[in-house]
Amino acid sequence: MSSPRRVLLAGATGLVGAQVLDRLLAEPEGPWVLAPVRRPLAIESRRLTPFVADLADPAQDAALADRLRAATPVLDAFICALGTTIRRAGNREAFLAVDRELVLRLAAIAHGLGARQAILVSSVGASAQSGNFYLRVKGETERAISALGFERVDLLRPGLLLGDREESRPGESIAKVLTPLTNPLLRGPLQRYRGIAADDVAAAAVALLDQAGPGRFVHENAGLLALARA
Numbered sequence: 150m151s152s153p154r155r156v157l158l159a160g161a162t163g164l165v166g167a168q169v170l171d172r173l174l175a176e177p178e179g180p181w182v183l184a185p186v187r188r189p190l191a192i193e194s195r196r197l198t199p200f201v202a203d204l205a206d207p208a209q210d211a212a213l214a215d216r217l218r219a220a221t222p223v224l225d226a227f228i229c230a231l232g233t234t235i236r237r238a239g240n241r242e243a244f245l246a247v248d249r250e251l252v253l254r255l256a257a258i259a260h261g262l263g264a265r266q267a268i269l270v271s272s273v274g275a276s277a278q279s280g281n282f283y284l285r286v287k288g289e290t291e292r293a294i295s296a297l298g299f300e301r302v303d304l305l306r307p308g309l310l311l312g313d314r315e316e317s318r319p320g321e322s323i324a325k326v327l328t329p330l331t332n333p334l335l336r337g338p339l340q341r342y343r344g345i346a347a348d349d350v351a352a353a354a355v356a357l358l359d360q361a362g363p364g365r366f367v368h369e370n371a372g373l374l375a376l377a378r379a
């Protein structure tokens with residue numbers, strides 16, 4: 150797989166997504182980034198085309214696909230750092246509509262425009278069989294995106310994301326304060342549950358754009374850090 154030239158980035162306004170965008174645009178020979186967003190982006194670049202759209206409405210998908218197709222007849226890769234929380238979404242159904250349905254709708258649009266690689270920021274513990282609703286949704290999304298027909302699928306399963314957010318998330322804030330204490334205690338297979346800098350996850354996602362070879366690949370904390378530092 151040659152280095153992707155046209156990337157569809159979902160979640161470009163988020164903690165990880167904004168850092169993915171910064172990194173892609175900072176590379177002198179980086180790709181052209183097409184970013185569907187529900188609010189304007191704070192940065193501009195000749196290699197960035199934002200598409201402000203009502204992403205919540207599936208009836209708008211065809212129009213979004215047409216706008217993307219008019220900008221570029223073909224895409225190379227899809228990076229997804231989109232998601233919400235049950236608290237922010239309001240209820241489980243609303244969470245599902247974003248973390249599973251919207252992710253899959255955008256993935257399907259990217260695949261329809263020829264993207265051969267999908268890179269999904271999922272979560273440690275993601276499993277379609279999980280008894281935990283959040284992790285089950287993440288696992289179902291991973292499974293469904295893997296079935297869409299991309300040549301290569303990279304599933305990123307970070308632990309707690311560390312970074313500065315505008316939004317207040319009390320549980321996450323407490324966990325972050327405890328991270329310097331808890332990370333060293335999480336050893337061996339438990340390392341996957343450590344906190345990890347959102348920027349390291351972003352760096353790993355960008356590094357994966359240059360990885361060749363078809364298949365389905367899962368990357369937990371250790372693999373993400375290795376990719377980020379390579």
Ligand SMILES: NC(=O)c1ccc[n+]([C@@H]2O[C@H](COP(=O)([O-])OP(=O)(O)OC[C@H]3O[C@@H](n4cnc5c(N)ncnc54)[C@H](OP(=O)(O)O)[C@@H]3O)[C@@H](O)[C@H]2O)c1
Nearest residue numbers: 160161162163164165204230231232233271272308309310
């Ligand atoms: N928080 C953690 O510790 C943690 C740990 C492991 C995995 N993850 C997963 O990692 C991924 C990235 O997390 P993050 O913290 O970077 O996410 P984030 O900062 O919450 O950003 C999420 C992105 O999704 C967009 N989005 C959310 N709801 C939307 C909607 N209804 N319509 C359109 N766009 C919507 C946001 O747009 P706006 O900016 O417009 O809201 C934003 O661009 C998520 O899937 C998350 O579940 C998180």
